[in-house]
Amino acid sequence: MIRVARLLYVSWFFNLKQLTRSGLFIFTSIVEPLIFATLAYYLFKAGQRPGTLLYASLSAGLMGIWTSTLFGSGGVISWQRWEGTLEPIVAAPPPLILIMFPLTLATATIGLYSLTATLLWGRIVFGIPLEFAHPVTFALAVGVTILALGALGIVIGGSFVLYREANALSNMLEFPVWIVTGAIVPLALLPGWVHYISWVLAPTWGFRAIRTATFGGNAWPAFGMLFLLFVVYLAVGQWFIDQFERRARERATLSLV
Amino acid sequence: MAAIEAEKLRRTYKSTSGFARRRTKTIEAVRGIDFEVGEGELFGLLGPNGAGKTTTIKMLVTLLIPTSGTARVLGLDVVRDARAVRRKIGYVFGGERGAYDRLSGLDNLRYFAELYGVPPKVQKRRIPELLELVGLTGREKDRVEGYSRGMKQRLHIARGLLHDPPVVVLDEPTIGLDPVGARELRHTVAELARSGKTVLLTTHYMYEADALCNRIAVIAQGEIVATGTPADLKSIVADRTVVEIEAFGAPEETIRRLREAPGVTSVAVEDREQAQVLVVQSPHGLELTQELLGYLDGVRVGRVAAREPTLEDAYVSLVTDGR
Numbered sequence: 001m002i003r004v005a006r007l008l009y010v011s012w013f014f015n016l017k018q019l020t021r022s023g024l025f026i027f028t029s030i031v032e033p034l035i036f037a038t039l040a041y042y043l044f045k046a047g048q049r050p051g052t053l054l055y056a057s058l059s060a061g062l063m064g065i066w067t068s069t070l071f072g073s074g075g076v077i078s079w080q081r082w083e084g085t086l087e088p089i090v091a092a093p094p095p096l097i098l099i100m101f102p103l104t105l106a107t108a109t110i111g112l113y114s115l116t117a118t119l120l121w122g123r124i125v126f127g128i129p130l131e132f133a134h135p136v137t138f139a140l141a142v143g144v145t146i147l148a149l150g151a152l153g154i155v156i157g158g159s160f161v162l163y164r165e166a167n168a169l170s171n172m173l174e175f176p177v178w179i180v181t182g183a184i185v186p187l188a189l190l191p192g193w194v195h196y197i198s199w200v201l202a203p204t205w206g207f208r209a210i211r212t213a214t215f216g217g218n219a220w221p222a223f224g225m226l227f228l229l230f231v232v233y234l235a236v237g238q239w240f241i242d243q244f245e246r247r248a249r250e251r252a253t254l255s256l257v
Numbered sequence: 258m259a260a261i262e263a264e265k266l267r268r269t270y271k272s273t274s275g276f277a278r279r280r281t282k283t284i285e286a287v288r289g290i291d292f293e294v295g296e297g298e299l300f301g302l303l304g305p306n307g308a309g310k311t312t313t314i315k316m317l318v319t320l321l322i323p324t325s326g327t328a329r330v331l332g333l334d335v336v337r338d339a340r341a342v343r344r345k346i347g348y349v350f351g352g353e354r355g356a357y358d359r360l361s362g363l364d365n366l367r368y369f370a371e372l373y374g375v376p377p378k379v380q381k382r383r384i385p386e387l388l389e390l391v392g393l394t395g396r397e398k399d400r401v402e403g404y405s406r407g408m409k410q411r412l413h414i415a416r417g418l419l420h421d422p423p424v425v426v427l428d429e430p431t432i433g434l435d436p437v438g439a440r441e442l443r444h445t446v447a448e449l450a451r452s453g454k455t456v457l458l459t460t461h462y463m464y465e466a467d468a469l470c471n472r473i474a475v476i477a478q479g480e481i482v483a484t485g486t487p488a489d490l491k492s493i494v495a496d497r498t499v500v501e502i503e504a505f506g507a508p509e510e511t512i513r514r515l516r517e518a519p520g521v522t523s524v525a526v527e528d529r530e531q532a533q534v535l536v537v538q539s540p541h542g543l544e545l546t547q548e549l550l551g552y553l554d555g556v557r558v559g560r561v562a563a564r565e566p567t568l569e570d571a572y573v574s575l576v577t578d579g580r
Contacts, residue, residue: 003374010371014357014364021359084354088416091318092372093343099372249322252270252315 011102033064033114057122064114072107073153077161104153108146138213145206148226151233158240260455261294265326286312288479299450301470302459309479310459318348347417351429358402373420387415407438424455463569477576494566502535503559525573
């Protein structure tokens with residue numbers, strides 16, 4: 001158990017280090033959320049609702065976490081194949097999920113750049129005070145949201161590699177998920193059937209936990225749902241990864257040559 | 258017990274072509290091969306590009322599932338006991354790719370040491386030892402993207418040895434290296450065998466197999482065409498004479514007619530800058546030089562020399578006889 005925990009930690013840190021060396025990845029993780037944050041500030045200001053400006057900062061940051069998870073995890077296996085590192089990691093003894101999960105977790109963690117950037121942008125440029133009702137719960141909510149998104153990343157990465165056509169959905173999935181998880185408009189404004197989709201998406205509960213910790217209220221139901229989804233995603237992700245590994249060894253698709 | 262055993266090992270690939278009417282073609286990469294590598298042996302799998310060497314290796318290291326047949330490493334089945342096999346085997350492949358280029362060599366080694374379950378205390382001792390072994394001490398903190406091709410190859414070797422595996426598989430480790438780098442790497446491989454590890458090496462360089470291997474299997478078109486010590490293989494062409502003819506711009510048609518000439522066993526063509534060196538084998542005692550030059554009428558010819566057959570001639574003979 002300790003060995004598995006150490007493997008997960010070392011692999012997560014290794015992959016995080018690798019991702020932070022990609023200037024372009026960091027740049028896009030920061031710039032896009034800042035644009036959305038700026039738009040949101042002006043919209044909220046125009047709506048004469050100054051009390052919700054922090055809401056705009058948080059939403060833009062969380063949208064950034066989702067974007068970096070979606071694009072980072074979606075291409076994770078293809079990227080390893082392209083770099084020639086897929087074969088060495090598959091040839092290593094641990095189950096592939098233990099190697100892939102820290103990787104997708106690292107892509108979700110990179111989203112912290114987005115959240116930090118939008119909060120600081122709001123504070124420095126628009127003078128929005130950073131006041132959190134429950135600072136400790138806020139930090140915990142961010143951490144748990146990233147963990148759950150990392151697990152969702154395994155499902156995304158696994159399914160995209162198994163069904164290659166699904167990769168084309170990356171761009172399509174970015175904006176709709178922002179909407180159905182309540183990052184742009186409150187869920188209450190959306191049709192009832194959309195709520196079923198929202199409930200199975202970790203970002204919904206992550207946003208809810210973070211906002212509750214910021215503005216006050218009970219965040220624990222959202223934590224409970226995040227934990228449940230984390231377990232379900234890992235189970236589904238493991239199935240995808242196992243299928244991928246078996247098929248790749250049968251069809252010789254682990255390397256480009 | 259043999260360290261590596263392959264029995265009727267076979268692997269096919271399917272490729273599809275066409276858009277409206279898709280056609281599936283089955284390619285036989287490895288056609289039911291048998292071989293054994295003893296514990297502590299340095300065994301060479303020698304063959305031209307596309308002969309099936311890498312496919313064989315990938316089945317042994319569990320990256321490919323055989324279409325049929327079986328393979329075992331230290332008695333463990335490569336399909337059924339894949340995870341156990343991975344713990345016993347160190348896989349080193351040739352080429353520049355396969356490392357995390359934006360991170361340092363040390364970062365790469367630490368990560369893979371973790372994947373192979375090497376305890377932290379052992380890592381602290383083992384990683385510097387391996388860096389020393391492969392000559393990367395002092396450069397371990399540099400990013401891999403700044404390494405030369407040879408340094409990347411040596412990093413692959415260090416990575417393959419992190420968990421101190423009893424069996425090491427090296428797939429064309431010297432490919433693309435300059436002569437000095439290749440020599441240093443061969444020295445490292447020889448050291449591995451001396452330390453008691455079982456080494457399976459694939460190469461298409463005859464002199465490399467000759468210099469390093471206790472035994473060699475020659476593979477061509479997915480089949481093993483000969484197995485033995487370098488001396489055994491040399492004896493295959495002991496009864497032959499070899500004539501080397503330096504030619505400039507010999508057309509394909511001329512070379513084809515040369516191959517079909519009476520008394521000619523095989524013709525290999527080596528390109529050396531502007532010249533081609535035609536290596537012609539014929540039965541011992543048959544003096545064919547004048548006849549051969551007759552076939553090259555109209556082609557500028559340089560140096561012509563007859564010599565005793567080498568292991569490389571044996572290899573050429575083995576891989577071309579079946580064509």
